């Protein structure tokens with residue numbers, strides 16, 4: 499298949515590009531380096547230096563003999579999105595059969611930092627999605643959109659969370675609605691809005707969409723990237739680092755793991771390798787014309803306290819002394835709550851999860867420890883408050 503990856507330079511995008519090209523697909527990636535520029539602006543460099551896309555694709559070609567096409571540009575610019583769909587951006591006669599849409603501002607704290615970052619998050623995430631839909635309609639209406647959503651759109655309701663839809667019986671009648679959304683940051687709100695937009699266009703224009711409501715991802719290496727030069731961008735700071743990756747770096751740096759508030763916040767998590775498997779399964783099992791498929795893309799749930807406990811256990815195995823500290827919660831969120839999400843859809847398609855164990859934590863800690871000298875301790879503590 500011809501597969502276009504929007505946001506292909508990012509934490510998930512680059513490993514996805516290598517994974518899909520290793521399966522024999524013709525893969526093209528695009529990115530405007532927003533993530534790298536934001537890390538520079540916030541003085542939060544990733545743990546490992548990351549070559550630019552041109553260099554990454556050359557390294558990948560040399561390691562695997564697979565070509566990944568790449569182009570730099572802003573997908574909120576309609577002309578650039580058009581060039582990606584005609585192949586002009588890559589010097590190819592090419593149109594995608596499937597698009598993986600990662601190209602959004604993915605950080606909750608970034609979206610809550612100030613007015614300009616809120617405005618950027620809103621416009622970037624919705625405009626890139628809207629341009630994508632318009633390009634699909636214009637150039638290949640059969641093209642399947644696989645968009646990365648987030649479990650954070652559901653919030654923490656006091657009833658079970660279903661996969662995307664809720665069947666409601668009301669006054670003797672029944673109807674199937676999208677599951678109600680209660681996002682907890684402006685970023686999460688934009689992910690609810692882009693999902694609503696895609697559902698709208700499925701109904702109006704019969705486009706095909708799969709929305710993968712994902713939990714926080716952890717990990718660095720995949721089957722294609724045991725070479726450090728091919729590794730993904732690994733952030734551990736308070737803005738772009740996801741919680742497990744941040745805890746790993748705190749443990750190695752000898753800083754207490756910063757548990758926000760009581761630490762009873764429960765979320766679903768998954769290994770980076772499982773993200774790649776889920777995206778591939780979604781591509782291989784496309785939505786029908788007019789269908790908006792939703793999967794909950796997590797493999798297990800933990801409270802933050804349970805995660806900290808696992809890092810402690812892994813630290814013991816790796817010979818690293820780990821401590822934990824509860825700090826004032828910078829976010830507004832329930833710190834103890836009911837949480838029972840359904841996540842059977844991707845397993846039914848064949849997903850075989852890599853679960854988080856203390857052995858795995860120990861291996862990740864050993865990797866981070868090899869790069870201890872690059873850790874910027876001042877980048878870790880939370881600086882953005884919700885109120």
Ligand SMILES: NC(=O)c1ccc[n+]([C@@H]2O[C@H](COP(=O)([O-])OP(=O)(O)OC[C@H]3O[C@@H](n4cnc5c(N)ncnc54)[C@H](O)[C@@H]3O)[C@@H](O)[C@H]2O)c1
Nearest residue numbers: 505508509510529530531532533572573601604646714715
């Ligand atoms: N990483 C996670 O734990 C996680 C969890 C749930 C959902 N997601 C979702 O997955 C997607 C990817 O997340 P990620 O962690 O890889 O983030 P990321 O920031 O590393 O990747 C996104 C990439 O898109 C690029 N981008 C953003 N706006 C763009 C634009 N207008 N034009 C071109 N490129 C643009 C960025 O430069 C970046 O390289 C996001 O949509 C995020 O909401 C991620």
